[in-house]
Amino acid sequence: MKAIRTHDSSAGIAGLVYEDVPDAKAGLCEVLIKVVACGITHNELDWPIWTCRAGHRREAIIPGNEVSGVVAAVGFGTAGFAIGDEVYGLNDQLRDGAAAEFVAIEARNLARKPVSLDHIHAAAVPRAGLTAWKALFDHGKLEKGQTVVIHGAGGAVGSVAAQLAHWAGAEVIGTGREHSRELAAGLGVDRYLALDNGEKLEDVAGQADLVVDTVGGEVLTGSSVLLRPGGILITIKAASEFPTDRDDIAKIVFVQLPNRDQLAELARLIDEGVLKPQVGAVYPLAEATAAFTTKAAGGVPGRMILQP
Ligand SMILES: NC(=O)c1ccc[n+]([C@@H]2O[C@H](COP(=O)([O-])OP(=O)(O)OC[C@H]3O[C@@H](n4cnc5c(N)ncnc54)[C@H](OP(=O)(O)O)[C@@H]3O)[C@@H](O)[C@H]2O)c1
Numbered sequence: 001m002k003a004i005r006t007h008d009s010s011a012g013i014a015g016l017v018y019e020d021v022p023d024a025k026a027g028l029c030e031v032l033i034k035v036v037a038c039g040i041t042h043n044e045l046d047w048p049i050w051t052c053r054a055g056h057r058r059e060a061i062i063p064g065n066e067v068s069g070v071v072a073a074v075g076f077g078t079a080g081f082a083i084g085d086e087v088y089g090l091n092d093q094l095r096d097g098a099a100a101e102f103v104a105i106e107a108r109n110l111a112r113k114p115v116s117l118d119h120i121h122a123a124a125v126p127r128a129g130l131t132a133w134k135a136l137f138d139h140g141k142l143e144k145g146q147t148v149v150i151h152g153a154g155g156a157v158g159s160v161a162a163q164l165a166h167w168a169g170a171e172v173i174g175t176g177r178e179h180s181r182e183l184a185a186g187l188g189v190d191r192y193l194a195l196d197n198g199e200k201l202e203d204v205a206g207q208a209d210l211v212v213d214t215v216g217g218e219v220l221t222g223s224s225v226l227l228r229p230g231g232i233l234i235t236i237k238a239a240s241e242f243p244t245d246r247d248d249i250a251k252i253v254f255v256q257l258p259n260r261d262q263l264a265e266l267a268r269l270i271d272e273g274v275l276k277p278q279v280g281a282v283y284p285l286a287e288a289t290a291a292f293t294t295k296a297a298g299g300v301p302g303r304m305i306l307q308p
Contacts, residue, residue: 001100003285004285004288005060014289015045021060026078029106032072033069038306039306040066065093066126087113098123123305124302129160129277140210148165148208155176156304158176167275175193175201176193177197178194201225206225206227235252277303
């Protein structure tokens with residue numbers, strides 16, 4: 001089958017090649033998916049993904065672990081899915097991803113595709129949706145009437161987080177660049193701070209019960225000013241960038257794992273019209289390098305999608 005791969009752990013996007021690879025096969029309790037659309041994260045090749053849990057080094061990586069497609073085969077012991085089913089899911093980050101014609105995924109990491117979405121929009125949901133859900137509700141304990149600040153509200157994770165927080169009845173303050181202001185307003189963001197256009201975190205000092213950071217760097221380090229005493233600061237970036245000037249707030253960093261039940265819940269919210277996944281651009285699989293490069297350069301809202 002054709003796939004995008006990298007064989008070089010230090011090359012980043014420059015190491016990606018479009019090539020023939022061994023056919024993916026469904027193993028024990030796995031599903032083989034004919035990929036219709038694959039979601040990528042521009043800096044995923046920088047994550048610590050070259051060493052598997054068992055400790056052995058991966059020789060090559062197929063990126064893009066968010067997938068929407070059609071079940072082509074089921075492995076031994078796989079229950080709940082049949083050939084022809086339309087599914088979406090998040091593959092384990094330490095396995096080959098979906099930037100390929102086919103991908104094998106553990107069935108427990110899949111759910112039925114939202115019926116109201118095409119595959120392109122469904123592929124924008126798994127990592128972004130699961131990460132946003134975990135940040136807001138599992139770690140952030142967000143409740144109706146609270147105020148949440150979402151850094152990067154126009155991005156893939158942030159755009160889902162903004163919609164879910166609005167749905168949960170929170171006051172939503174979004175931050176990001178000026179180009180995302182209009183998008184954020186349409187997602188339910190009540191107040192938006194364009195950090196590249198003169199607006200500052202200090203403008204909403206002391207108002208937040210929860211901060212969800214998808215940007216990191218100075219935005220994260222400067223976030224202690226936002227929180228009320230007892231508030232929660234969550235980042236999906238680097239814990240090393242947490243502010244050190246507050247001991248009356250909780251600080252949480254996490255890495256999202258696949259979760260079938262939450263995928264099913266996200267699909268329900270999508271089909272009820274609560275959540276609208278944002279797709280910034282769609283590239284052919286063979287042009288993955290351009291897709292990664294373009295998204296990394298900034299200005300592409302929501303998720304970048306590849307299609308075989
Ligand atoms: N821990 C986890 O489990 C987990 C899960 C998913 C993602 N992540 C990480 O989280 C980050 C966000 O992921 P994503 O897919 O949502 O990326 P994304 O789509 O690029 O979203 C980031 C958003 O923040 C904006 N932004 C970036 N730097 C900014 C700055 N200095 N000031 C203001 N706005 C800024 C971006 O605008 P521009 O597009 O204009 O730059 C974009 O709208 C990535 O680094 C990703 O690797 C971690």
